[in-house]
Every structure is written in C-alpha cells, then in structure tokens.
Amino acid sequence: MSRDGTGVPHSGGAAYLGMPAFPRAAETATRDDRLRANLRHATHTIRAKRARAVAELDDWARLRQAGAAIKDRTLRHLDHHLVRLEEAVTRAGGTVHWAADAAEANRIVTDLVRATGEREVVKVKSMATQEIGLNEALAEAGIRAYETDLAELIVQLGDDLPSHILVPAIHRNRGEIRDIFRDRMASWGRPAPEGLTDRPAELAEAARRHLREKFLRAKVGLSGANFMVAETGTLVVVESEGNGRMCLTLPETLISVVGIEKTVPTWRDLEVFLQLLPRSSTAERMNPYTSMWTGTADGDGPRVFHLVLLDNGRTDTLADEVGRQALRCIRCSACLNVCPVYERAGGHAYGSPYPGPIGAILTPQLRGLASPLEESLPYASSLCGACFEVCPVAIDIPEVLVHLRERVVEGGEVTIRGTRTTIKPAKRHTAERAAMRAARWTFDHPGALRRGQWILSRSRRLRPRRLPGPGRAWTDTRELPAVPAESFRDWWARTRGGTA
Amino acid sequence: MRVGLFVTCVNDSLYPRTGRAVVSLLERLGVRVDFPTAQSCCGQPMFNTGYRHETEPLVRRYAAAFRDHDYVVTPSGSCAAMVRDNYPRIGAGAEAEGRGTELSEAAAGAVPKTYELTEFLVDVLGVTDVGAYFPHTVTYHPTCHGLRMLGLGDRPRRLLEHVEGLELRELDGAEECCGFGGTFAVKNPAVSAAMGSDKCRAVARTGAEVVCTVDNSCLMHIGGVLAREGSPVRPVHIAEILAGTKDSVR
Numbered sequence: 127m128s129r130d131g132t133g134v135p136h137s138g139g140a141a142y143l144g145m146p147a148f149p150r151a152a153e154t155a156t157r158d159d160r161l162r163a164n165l166r167h168a169t170h171t172i173r174a175k176r177a178r179a180v181a182e183l184d185d186w187a188r189l190r191q192a193g194a195a196i197k198d199r200t201l202r203h204l205d206h207h208l209v210r211l212e213e214a215v216t217r218a219g220g221t222v223h224w225a226a227d228a229a230e231a232n233r234i235v236t237d238l239v240r241a242t243g244e245r246e247v248v249k250v251k252s253m254a255t256q257e258i259g260l261n262e263a264l265a266e267a268g269i270r271a272y273e274t275d276l277a278e279l280i281v282q283l284g285d286d287l288p289s290h291i292l293v294p295a296i297h298r299n300r301g302e303i304r305d306i307f308r309d310r311m312a313s314w315g316r317p318a319p320e321g322l323t324d325r326p327a328e329l330a331e332a333a334r335r336h337l338r339e340k341f342l343r344a345k346v347g348l349s350g351a352n353f354m355v356a357e358t359g360t361l362v363v364v365e366s367e368g369n370g371r372m373c374l375t376l377p378e379t380l381i382s383v384v385g386i387e388k389t390v391p392t393w394r395d396l397e398v399f400l401q402l403l404p405r406s407s408t409a410e411r412m413n414p415y416t417s418m419w420t421g422t423a424d425g426d427g428p429r430v431f432h433l434v435l436l437d438n439g440r441t442d443t444l445a446d447e448v449g450r451q452a453l454r455c456i457r458c459s460a461c462l463n464v465c466p467v468y469e470r471a472g473g474h475a476y477g478s479p480y481p482g483p484i485g486a487i488l489t490p491q492l493r494g495l496a497s498p499l500e501e502s503l504p505y506a507s508s509l510c511g512a513c514f515e516v517c518p519v520a521i522d523i524p525e526v527l528v529h530l531r532e533r534v535v536e537g538g539e540v541t542i543r544g545t546r547t548t549i550k551p552a553k554r555h556t557a558e559r560a561a562m563r564a565a566r567w568t569f570d571h572p573g574a575l576r577r578g579q580w581i582l583s584r585s586r587r588l589r590p591r592r593l594p595g596p597g598r599a600w601t602d603t604r605e606l607p608a609v610p611a612e613s614f615r616d617w618w619a620r621t622r623g624g625t626a
Numbered sequence: 627m628r629v630g631l632f633v634t635c636v637n638d639s640l641y642p643r644t645g646r647a648v649v650s651l652l653e654r655l656g657v658r659v660d661f662p663t664a665q666s667c668c669g670q671p672m673f674n675t676g677y678r679h680e681t682e683p684l685v686r687r688y689a690a691a692f693r694d695h696d697y698v699v700t701p702s703g704s705c706a707a708m709v710r711d712n713y714p715r716i717g718a719g720a721e722a723e724g725r726g727t728e729l730s731e732a733a734a735g736a737v738p739k740t741y742e743l744t745e746f747l748v749d750v751l752g753v754t755d756v757g758a759y760f761p762h763t764v765t766y767h768p769t770c771h772g773l774r775m776l777g778l779g780d781r782p783r784r785l786l787e788h789v790e791g792l793e794l795r796e797l798d799g800a801e802e803c804c805g806f807g808g809t810f811a812v813k814n815p816a817v818s819a820a821m822g823s824d825k826c827r828a829v830a831r832t833g834a835e836v837v838c839t840v841d842n843s844c845l846m847h848i849g850g851v852l853a854r855e856g857s858p859v860r861p862v863h864i865a866e867i868l869a870g871t872k873d874s875v876r
C-alpha cells in the first residue's frame with residue numbers, strides 16, 4: 127500500500143499504467159495454479175447458472191434484439207437524449223456537470239467533496255469511478271473513499287486491483303479473504319473480530335460491522351449508475367448487497383459519476399434492461415436491490431445531488447461505425463464468465479477495470495491504441511465467439527476485435543478527442559505484415575504455391591521438434607504436423623489428370 | 627448439379643488425406659466433384675489478424691474459381707464461416723472506401739453456394755447415413771466456428787451416430803474453444819497451450835481412441851498437444867471417418 131503526504135492509504139488504479147502487454151501478463155497468470163483454480167470454479171459456476179436463468183425465457187432472443195436496438199437508437203441521438211436528461215435532472219433539483227475526460231471528472235468531484243468540508247466519502251461499486259481513478263485522485267486531496275461493496279472492500283483492503291466486473295475479488299478464495307480482513311481492517315476502521323474463520327457467514331458479518339460505522343458517519347456518498355432515464359432524469363443503481371441503498375440514501379450529499387452511454391430515453395426502455403441484466407449477470411430473475419432516484423426530495427435521502435456526465439473517450443468510440451457497438455454494454459460480465467481466455471489469463475492481464483472480452487474491445491477504444499498494452503488487447507482472443515453468444519445486447523465482440531486488429535496493423539482513421547486523425551500502423555508488426563503479404567502473394571499465384579508445397583514435402587523428414595524464432599511459440603508446447611509426401615493438388619493432378 | 631471442392635490451403639498442403647476422403651465420400655454418394663486448381667486460401671489467416679486488404683485478391687480468386695459451380699463444398703467449418711460471414715464484410719469495406727461494388731458482388735455470388743461438408747451432406751443431399759464403417763470409439767469436439775458462426779448444430783453428430791461400428795463418447799466442456807484461434811496460438815502461446823491441454827485432458831477422460839472435428843486447423847493444435855504429451859489418442863477429420871468403408875478399414 128502506498129501512502130501519500132496526508133497519510134491516506136490508497137490502492138492504485140494508477141497501477142494499471144505501464145502494465146505489460148497482454149501475452150506477458152497472461153503467461154504469468156497461467157502459471158498461478160491457485161488463481162486458475164479460483165477462476166475456473168467461479169466462472170463455471172456463474173456460467174451454468176446464467177444458462178439456466180436465460181433458458182427460462184422463451185422470448186430471450188427477442189429481448190436481446192430489443193436491448194441492442196434501444197441502445198443503438200439512443201446512441202444515434204445521444205446528444206439529444208443527454209440534453210433532455212440534463213433538463214430533467216436540473217428540474218428535479220440536481221446539478222449536472224460535464225466532464226470531457228478523467229482528469230476533469232476527478233477535479234469536479236474533488237472540488238465538490240472539498241466544498242462540503244468532509245474528508246471521508248462512502249462509495250457504491252462503480253466502474254466509471256474506477257476507470258477514471260477517482261479514489262486515487264481523492265486520496266491526493268486528502269479525502270478517503272471507502273468502498274462498500276463486499277468484493278470492492280476486499281480489493282481495497284488488500285491494496286489490490288479488481289479483476290472482474292461483477293465480482294472484483296473473483297481471484298481471491300475464502301482463506302485469502304480471511305487473511306486480508308484480519309490483517310488490514312484495523313488500518314481502515316473497525317478491526318476484524320478475534321478468531322475470524324473463513325466461513326462465508328463470518329466474513330460477511332465482519333464486513334457488515336466494519337462498513338456499518340462508515341454508513342452511519344458519512345456525509346457524502348459517491349456512486350455511478352447502471353442507467354439514466356432521460357425523460358424523468360432518474361438514475362438507477364442495480365446491486366445485490368444493500369450497501370448501495372445505504373450510500374444512496376443516508377448521506378446528505380450524493381455525487382454520481384456516469385458514462386454518457388448509460389442513458390435510456392424512457393422507462394419503457396428501462397424495462398427491457400431490467401430483465402436482461404440480472405439474468406445475464408447474477409443469474410437472478412429479478413435484481414435484489416434496485417435503487418432509483420430523481421433529483422432531490424425534501425426530508426427523504428440526500429439534500430444535494432450532483433451528476434457528473436463522463437465522456438472520457440466515449441464520443442470518439444461513437445465515431446467508429448464498427449467499434450461503437452461496444453457502447454451498448456450494460457456491464458453484466460456474462461462475456462467474462464464464458465471466456466476461455468479470461469478464465470486462464472485472469473482479469474489483471476487486461477490492464478484496466480474492464481477485463482475479459484468487453485475490456486479487450488473497450489479499453490483500446492476509450493484510451494486509443496496508446497501503448498503496447500492497448501495494442502495487444504485486440505489479440506487477446508481466439509475469436510471463439512462465446513462472448514457474442516451470451517451478450518445480452520448482442521455486441522459482436524469478435525467483429526470488433528478483428529476491426530481493431532486492422533487499426534493496429536494498418537492504421538487508419540480514428541477520432542481522438544473529437545478530431546479525425548489518421549494513425550500509422552504499429553511498428554512492431556512490420557515483420558508480420560511482410561509475412562502476410564508474402565503469404566497472400568503465394569496464395570494468389572498457385573504455381574508458386576505448388577512449388578512451395580514441393581519444397582515442403584522434400585524437406586518433410588527434417589520435421590524439427592523445436593522451431594527457432596517466432597515458430598518456437600508453437601513448438602514449445604505442441605508437435606508440428608507431419609508433412610505429407612504429396613499435396614492434395616498433386617494427387618488430384620496425378621489421379622484425375624487435371625492440370626494444376 | 628456442379629459441385630466444386632474447396633479443399634482449403636491447410637488441407638491441400640498438410641492434410642491431403644482429408645481432401646481425398648471428401649472426394650471418395652461424395653463419389654460414393656453419387657456426386658461428381660470437381661477441383662478447380664485456381665483455388666488457394668480463403669484468406670482467413672490474414673483477415674483475422676487484421677490484414678483485410680490482403681484478403682481482397684483471395685476473395686476475387688475464390689469467386690472466380692467457383693463461378694460456374696452450383697455448390698462449393700469445404701471440409702472446414704472455419705473456412706466456410708470465413709466466406710459466409712466475412713466476404714460480405716470485405717465487400718462492404720471496399721465499398722465504404724469508394725472502391726466500387728466488385729468485391730461485394732464477388733461475395734454475394736460466393737456466399738449462398740458455399741457449404742461446409744456436413745451441411746452439404748445433411749441439408750443438400752439429405753443424408754445422415756452415408757454408409758460408413760469406422761470400428762472405433764470417437765469423441766467429437768464441435769469447433770467454435772462450426773458451432774457458433776455456421777450453426778452446424780447436431781449435423782456432425784447425426785452423421786457420426788449412423789456410422790457402423792463407431793461408438794461416440796461424450797466430451798466434457800465440448801463447446802469450449804480448444805485454444806487454436808489461428809495466429810492466437812502463437813501470439814498468446816501460454817493461454818493457447820493452457821486451453822489446449824485442458825481440452826486434451828477432457829479428451830483423455832472420454833477414453834476414446836479418436837478425437838474428431840470438422841476442421842483440421844483445430845485438430846492440428848489438439849493433435850500437436852496430444853502428441854507432445856505422448857497421448858495415444860488420434861486426431862481424425864470427420865470426412866475421413868465418413869469416407870471409411872469395410873474395404874478401407876485401417
């Protein structure tokens with residue numbers, strides 16, 4: 127854990143910066159047997175439950191289509207819906223702020239908290255605030271942000287990073303959680319009880335007591351939102367533990383940071399998502415705690431409400447005709463739970479709070495192809511398509527992955543901070559580009575292809591067990607196939623008399 | 627009916643046995659097949675790695691090679707999916723770049739006549755019993771592109787269930803990717819190998835002598851891991867099983 131001048135401990139969203147490219151981080155994870163066992167067990171359990179919950183509805187395919195269509199329609203006219211949202215929130219007594227990027231959003235929130243004179247805030251689990259590294263920004267200003275979602279608490283106490291959208295501590299098992307509680311709770315507030323075991327009920331009770339103090343004391347609450355209904359200016363938070371309800375109702379001031387793509391035009395639209403989300407995410411028919419609020423109300427809940435609308439790369443993403451479908455995402459995490467790559471690589475390898483298939487298409491778009499990490503993410507997939515199959519808003523993740531691969535190797539037109547720019551092909555792909563060109567040339571000249579096959583078959587007895595250079599990546603773990611004495615083409619020419 | 631065989635570059639160069647099996651199977655079923663030698667590769671390796679422009683000549687080549695055929699049959703789920711799903715995208719991409727409709731037209735001609743082998747057998751020829759004999763225990767791995775892009779469903783299984791002497795063994799986690807994924811296998815070798823060895827463990831648990839798929843590229847990976855681990859399980863393409871007869875038993 128790092129400590130800044132104020133003595134405020136903080137776990138680092140900043141730690142995502144400078145992370146190695148996906149293949150290297152993933153390789154480390156594949157060697158961690160405990161991590162792989164934890165992930166395998168957890169994802170397979172949720173996967174099976176989701177499949178059952180979805181199979182209960184015979185109109186699932188239509189619901190899914192409706193979800194995708196509503197999101198697409200809304201995104202097409204997002205500017206219009208956002209203005210309506212702003213008007214409605216303002217009418218209901220809230221204040222709306224616009225943040226172009228992470229730094230601006232952090233500045234707005236920090237100033238708002240400072241203005242209350244408070245040094246502590248309680249937080250509802252929120253992806254947007256992780257994306258912008260809000261906790262760290264607040265810590266810099268001497269403000270402590272307490273995570274109140276059980277899994278987020280585990281991550282925060284462990285000075286760790288989340289590795290799953292829905293279950294941020296999915297990489298931890300019960301024993302590890304017990305140790306974290308025992309060792310770390312005291313420095314954040316109420317210590318863990320003596321003799322704490324790894325029984326889930328005891329762990330939950332320890333967390334409950336630790337958090338209760340904070341709920342009752344906090345004057346400022348921070349949240350994100352799953353949806354924002356433009357027609358009434360209503361925000362919606364969907365959660366399972368009730369901690370969100372506490373944060374949204376007890377404090378005097380509530381500040382919500384929400385990505386602009388979370389807008390839905392009407393309550394009728396919301397209805398579709400309140401069916402799609404719980405079944406896809408927790409495999410529940412209905413979500414346990416759904417909190418909705420519209421501005422402020424006298425004598426009921428927070429008296430001051432601020433909404434910070436976050437862009438941070440979303441408008442740029444919207445400008446990409448293929449890539450924009452990533453903005454339909456409702457963060458259910460179904461794609462993570464079915465992803466064979468996520469299961470083996472773990473969430474941290476994706477270098478952002480958005481891991482798994484959705485992270486592989488969202489991070490390179492929100493941040494741009496800014497570093498070797500972002501450039502490696504579109505390749506973090508075998509294109510098996512399991513993610514697309516389960517996605518409740520039908521995001522064709524493989525299509526976007528291939529599209530982004532093209533951006534990496536061929537460059538092309540992108541929008542960065544609202545300006546159309548042409549980016550150059552990534553340098554590290556030069557050798558690969560030459561190889562692909564050569565392969566294409568050979569395939570486009572069957573005579574050359576035939577000569578290549580002839581050389582291959584003449585050298586068939588060489589069949590090495592280990593290849594040098596890039597070929598090693600294959601032969602380290604796999605045998606090469608045996609090369610036949612005669613290609614199909616030659617067999618055909620010999621037996622059917624065709625000319626090849 | 628004029629039927630062309632698209633053997634695919636992987637089968638042409640590395641698994642000619644599979645191509646020969648398709649020819650003998652179809653001929654046994656009374657279908658005369660033709661092998662236009664102008665064919666080569668569908669372009670999948672380039673397309674999936676991000677080199678869309680490099681695939682354009684191969685789209686043209688495919689469309690021209692099979693211009694006069696009513697059907698194109700291919701023993702590869704992923705190559706059939708490449709044609710069906712991605713050729714129209716390549717066409718649309720060229721149009722969006724202001725290069726006319728020529729590629730879109732090539733794609734539109736190629737897509738409806740392209741069939742993966744088991745689709746052709748079940749949907750076009752209407753057979754599930756191809757009169758095959760294969761006296762072995764077999765487990766079937768449904769490859770991702772066959773399963774999710776083409777939607778082959780139970781076609782391969784129905785064909786296998788009718789093979790005399792064949793005993794089908796259920797594969798645990800059958801629908802999970804084997805970890806091949808084209809260039810994924812070398813770009814993310816650790817994860818690819820981890821997926822491959824999990825798949826091979828599941829194959830071993832079935833106790834089958836043979837693991838079978840509709841795609842030799844996945845089998846190359848699965849077979850490569852099996853061989854490295856010293857497993858006796860043999861990877862065999864479904865065409866070779868369906869082509870087997872009592873006279874040809876190996």
Ligand code: SF4
Nearest residue numbers: 455456458459461517
């Ligand atoms: S991409 Fe689809 S499946 Fe994945 S988290 Fe988003 S909505 Fe869920």
